[in-house]
Amino acid sequence: MKKLVLVLVVALTALMMVFAAGAKEAPKTDEVTLRWAYWGGEARIARSEAAIKIFEAQNPGVKVHQEPSGGAGDHFVKVDTQVAAGAGPDIINMGGNFPDYIPGGPKGHLALDLFPYAEKGIINLDVIDPGAISYATVKGALYGLSTGANMPALVYNKSLIERVGAPLPPVSSTYPEFRQYLIDLQKRLPSGVYAMQDIGVLPTSSTPFGYWTGYNGTPMYVAAENRTYVTPADAKRYLDLFADYRALGVIPPADIAASYAESNADTSMLVAGKAAIAFLWTNQLDGYQRAMVDEIDLIELPGAAERNSLWQTQSQLYTINKDSKHKDLAAKFINFLVNSPDAAAVLGNDRGNSVSSIARSVGASNVNEQKALSYMAVAGPHTMPENDHVPNDTEYNSTLYLIYQRVAFGQISTEQGGREIVDLINRMITK
Incomplete structure (x- = not known):
């Protein structure tokens, strides 16, 4: 009887070791999370969430976490605090104040130069309006992609x-x-x-x-x-x-x-x-x-x-935190937001009229966006x-x-x- 018990114990132990080894050898499914900080109301949050879902479906294993603020003032106070603590988001929306966050700016160097990511083929600048590129270019470095005019x-x-x-x-x-x-x-x-x-x-x-x-x-x-x-x-x-x-x-x-x-x-x-x-x-x-x-x-x-x-003007800029641990993926995401027709269809002109010829091919998605385009046609000569x-x-x-x-x-x-x-x-x- 004792021998039988001993045999069973040994067999059970061996079986557990097999399962344990199998568990260790199972492929890991590490998930990468990008953090995206911007400002806006409920409509903008809903549009952004719709674009995120498309991107996540196209990129399994990637999650994008939104960090919206109600207004620009609150947004920058929060971002400045996070960055000071070494916990800044990967993607940070900025406005005309982006020079504050480049080398020599009063807020310190935060925004990453995006030209290298165009050279890698991650960001497509060939379809972006030249004015939008020059707007965010300082001393040969591109510090953001325009969300729209x-x-x-x-x-x-x-x-x-x-x-x-x-x-x-x-x-x-x-x-x-x-x-x-x-x-x-x-x-x-x-x-x-x-x-x-x-x-x-x-x-x-x-x-x-x-x-x-x-x-x-x-x-x-x-x-x-x-x-x-x-x-x-x-x-x-x-x-x-x-x-x-x-x-x-x-x-x-x-x-x-x-x-x-x-x-x-x-x-x-x-x-x-x-x-x-x-x-x-x-x-x-x-x-x-x-x-x-x-x-x-x-x-x-x-x-x-x-x-x-x-x-x-350029409404806002998508910028990448120079200290992000996922720079290539962040660049891929902002290229998607700016250039993808799928993204354009759900984002509309909430952050401005697209500066990408590919995204513009989608056209105005509703009567309100057409009103904005009509206004810009009248007001454009008065600039x-x-x-x-x-x-x-x-x-x-x-x-x-x-x-x-x-x-x-x-x-x-x-x-x-x-x-x-x-x-x-x-x-x-x-x-």
């Missing part, structure tokens, strides 16, 4: 304006004409609804101020000269413009305006039905329309046709070269907004605000 615009609630019996705004107008239109429109709107959002300086964007400085012939920053042409008197004029709108009641009081984060459609005064006109980039039209029942459309900022003061961005862009935007709010709440005069704005610009330039 874009233009600033004003968006208006067509359904609301028609309901109150007011005429629709003209696509092009002068500043005096636009002011009078706001006054006439406000007379017809119900209580608590304003002709325009306070676009003077938004929580996440200084673009309307940048537009006005270009219109005024005093660019905020000229990189070649490392200086601003804005004077305290110029900045005061801009603050006075919106103080006038506020006094007329065509934009909301400061406390109401400040209650809307304006980081995306989910936090928009326009989407909430409390403003008839707001500021928007062309690529945002579809996402905002999806969040609304009322129909919306685009017009130029005042003075655009008068002085050709608009510009066409000039884009002005340089003020260095330390994120800090500049957030501090400018605080100065603007202090003026709006009556804590400081427009004269004092003008001085503080110019001091801020000069501080960012020399920082």
